[in-house]
Amino acid sequence: MTTSTAPLIQASGLAILRGERVLFRGVSLSLSPGDAIVLRGANGAGKTTLLRMLAGLTRPEAGEMVRAAPHHWIGHKEGIKPQETPRGHLALWAQAWGSKADIPDILEKMALTRAADVPGRYLSAGQRRRTAFGRLLLEDRPVWLLDEPYTALDAAGRTMLDAVISGHLRTNGAIIASMHDAAGFPVTNEVTL
Amino acid sequence: MSAAPILAAFRQAFAEAWAGGAGALLPLGFLGGAAVLVPLGIGSDTQTLKAVGPGIIWVALALSSLVTLERIFQADAEDGTLDLWLQTGAPMAAIAAAKTLAHWLAAGLPLALASPLLALMFQAQASMDLLIHLGFYTLGGLAFFFWGGVGAALSATVRRGGLLISIIALPLYVPTAIFGALAMTGGIGSDGAPMLLAASTLFACAVAPYAMAAALRLAAD
Amino acid sequence: MWSAFANPHKFLKFSAVAAPLFYGAGALCILWGLWQGLWIVPKDEYQGGDIMRVMFIHVPAAWLSMASYSALAVASFVWFIWRHELADIAAKAIAPLGAVWTALCLATGSIWGKPTWGTWWQWDDARMMSVLFLLFLFLGYMALRASMDSRQKAARAGAILAMVGAINVPLIKFSVDLFTSLHQPASVITADGPKMAAVYLTPLLVSGLGHGLLFGGLVMTHMRTEIRQRRIARLTASALEG
Numbered sequence: 001m002t003t004s005t006a007p008l009i010q011a012s013g014l015a016i017l018r019g020e021r022v023l024f025r026g027v028s029l030s031l032s033p034g035d036a037i038v039l040r041g042a043n044g045a046g047k048t049t050l051l052r053m054l055a056g057l058t059r060p061e062a063g064e065m066v067r068a069a070p071h072h073w074i075g076h077k078e079g080i081k082p083q084e085t086p087r088g089h090l091a092l093w094a095q096a097w098g099s100k101a102d103i104p105d106i107l108e109k110m111a112l113t114r115a116a117d118v119p120g121r122y123l124s125a126g127q128r129r130r131t132a133f134g135r136l137l138l139e140d141r142p143v144w145l146l147d148e149p150y151t152a153l154d155a156a157g158r159t160m161l162d163a164v165i166s167g168h169l170r171t172n173g174a175i176i177a178s179m180h181d182a183a184g185f186p187v188t189n190e191v192t193l
Numbered sequence: 194m195s196a197a198p199i200l201a202a203f204r205q206a207f208a209e210a211w212a213g214g215a216g217a218l219l220p221l222g223f224l225g226g227a228a229v230l231v232p233l234g235i236g237s238d239t240q241t242l243k244a245v246g247p248g249i250i251w252v253a254l255a256l257s258s259l260v261t262l263e264r265i266f267q268a269d270a271e272d273g274t275l276d277l278w279l280q281t282g283a284p285m286a287a288i289a290a291a292k293t294l295a296h297w298l299a300a301g302l303p304l305a306l307a308s309p310l311l312a313l314m315f316q317a318q319a320s321m322d323l324l325i326h327l328g329f330y331t332l333g334g335l336a337f338f339f340w341g342g343v344g345a346a347l348s349a350t351v352r353r354g355g356l357l358i359s360i361i362a363l364p365l366y367v368p369t370a371i372f373g374a375l376a377m378t379g380g381i382g383s384d385g386a387p388m389l390l391a392a393s394t395l396f397a398c399a400v401a402p403y404a405m406a407a408a409l410r411l412a413a414d
Numbered sequence: 415m416w417s418a419f420a421n422p423h424k425f426l427k428f429s430a431v432a433a434p435l436f437y438g439a440g441a442l443c444i445l446w447g448l449w450q451g452l453w454i455v456p457k458d459e460y461q462g463g464d465i466m467r468v469m470f471i472h473v474p475a476a477w478l479s480m481a482s483y484s485a486l487a488v489a490s491f492v493w494f495i496w497r498h499e500l501a502d503i504a505a506k507a508i509a510p511l512g513a514v515w516t517a518l519c520l521a522t523g524s525i526w527g528k529p530t531w532g533t534w535w536q537w538d539d540a541r542m543m544s545v546l547f548l549l550f551l552f553l554g555y556m557a558l559r560a561s562m563d564s565r566q567k568a569a570r571a572g573a574i575l576a577m578v579g580a581i582n583v584p585l586i587k588f589s590v591d592l593f594t595s596l597h598q599p600a601s602v603i604t605a606d607g608p609k610m611a612a613v614y615l616t617p618l619l620v621s622g623l624g625h626g627l628l629f630g631g632l633v634m635t636h637m638r639t640e641i642r643q644r645r646i647a648r649l650t651a652s653a654l655e656g
Binding site: 052055056057058059071073075076077078079080081082083084092093095096097098 | 201209271281
Binding site: 017018019020021022 | 563564565566644647648650651652654655
């Protein structure tokens with residue numbers, strides 16, 4: 001992982017329209033290695049849209065954005081197919097990304113060993129979230145973009161996720177997360193929409 | 194650029210086609226439906242059935258492409274998979290093409306392979322022609338799936354998108370249907386029809402993925 | 415941030431003058447063309463007698479159906495490359511009007527066809543088939559735009575479809591020509607080409623010009639309405655935001 005302190009993401013003056021409604025404008029942020037930025041705002045303020053913008057999924061109506069490092073994306077929707085098991089899901093994305101990660105080890109870290117071979121349509125919401133978080137460990141990427149990461153997680157799940165995020169931050173990783181609750185990891189900056 | 198994301202997309206789509214879309218059972222169901230309903234509707238006259246048989250198979254192919262494709266990109270948009278495919282760094286056109294190809298293999302090819310059987314039920318003579326026709330259905334079905342894929346990608350976020358796909362895809366199916374039918378009837382001036390069928394299929398495979406990619410980026414936006 | 419969009423003020427000023435002019439000149443041309451076509455020019459027995467006079471609506475409609483799809487494709491392309499909002503407004507305005515003229519072309523063709531061919535619909539006529547598929551392209555475009563949940567998405571989806579349609583039009587045309595050339599050639603309606611007698615040509619061209627002007631005027635009026643509707647939507651949105 002990179003040891004320089006050059007910004008991983010630099011954005012300024014971002015704005016987005018939904019129909020004719022201005023969702024937000026003039027949003028600027030800078031993400032450096034080790035940073036944890038938390039996005040705050042009421043429902044509908046545009047947190048998800050801003051994250052999607054930073055992931056390159058949504059085009060800003062105005063503003064500048066430089067994305068200098070590869071990122072992981074954990075959206076509101078997990079991206080798990082009904083027929084995919086957690087093991088199969090991680091294996092598929094390991095194949096897609098050319099990752100040689102130890103999948104049984106990731107499943108164990110995510111406490112998914114028992115559910116490892118259950119098809120997606122039978123997984124609980126929390127198990128689906130854990131499976132998606134497993135993707136974070138498939139490949140070392142400096143930036144993690146997390147949309148409401150605590151959603152559907154139980155207390156043990158949150159503790160586990162906090163540990164994973166803290167570990168990432170300690171090794172010079174960086175995250176941007178939209179959240180409603182207090183974060184269980186060291187936050188460097190909050191952006192309110 | 195590595196081909197790994199494209200292969201992974203193909204693998205996932207193929208698994209999904211067999212799991213969710215029942216794989217080859219769907220087009221074979223069409224085949225059965227067409228084979229039974231058409232003679233019931235138009236009568237059992239041998240000459241009539243012989244005349245409409247090849248056309249019925251083309252219609253079944255077109256329908257199977259529309260019905261199969263309705264869900265493929267829509268499901269991706271709903272479950273979040275589309276977001277992940279858009280972020281692999283591989284060209285989205287290649288990923289869309291891989292997914293379309295996978296669904297054609299699961300739903301279009303089995304129908305083409307079963308076409309000689311249906312042709313026999315429609316009173317065709319058992320001859321080598323049936324195998325040549327099989328080749329035409331294989332090619333034409335591929336074009337149907339690629340143009341249908343454009344409609345499917347454009348309506349990925351639309352509820353009841355199936356109706357929309359039909360109206361979008363119909364005019365795009367015209368050249369394939371005409372060249373395909375001409376190649377089979379083998380009348381005057383149709384010598385070049387098989388080549389035209391192949392060329393228009395190639396055109397579809399070359400152009401449609403870019404339109405699908407643009408439409409899928411829009412669906413995720 | 416509104417500067418990111420094209421400023422439509424100039425268009426509103428220009429079209430406030432141009433649209434009425436187009437309507438007036440168009441009406442004069444169409445009326446003169448119809449008067450010539452229906453009462454002055456001699457009927458042509460080879461083209462079905464008096465029924466051939468429908469040509470003075472049918473042929474301009476056919477020209478406009480082709481021209482309007484081309485215009486739709488060009489506007490979509492311009493929007494897709496330069497994101498000029500006026501181009502999208504134009505595309506949105508052209509589509510339903512193009513569909514109307516395309517349907518008019520089919521209807522008049524059918525009326526002309528019944529006494530001459532003996533059937534309302536002739537599958538072997540390449541032109542009718544091509545125009546029918548053009549109508550489907552228009553309808554698909556309109557249905558797609560209508561099903562998108564924001565104007566930005568409607569613009570993008572519409573532009574993609576219009577461009578896909580445009581690159582397919584030559585192929586559709588070619589395949590339909592091939593299809594029909596193998597069957598009975600449709601030689602009844604020869605409205606264009608050197609076979610056309612000069613006595614018909616002038617009223618036809620004037621009539622065509624009139625339809626073009628009327629079409630242009632209607633497109634401008636639609637665009638003016640759309641510009642104002644978008645402005646209202648923007649004002650409403652900013653008022654709601656406070």
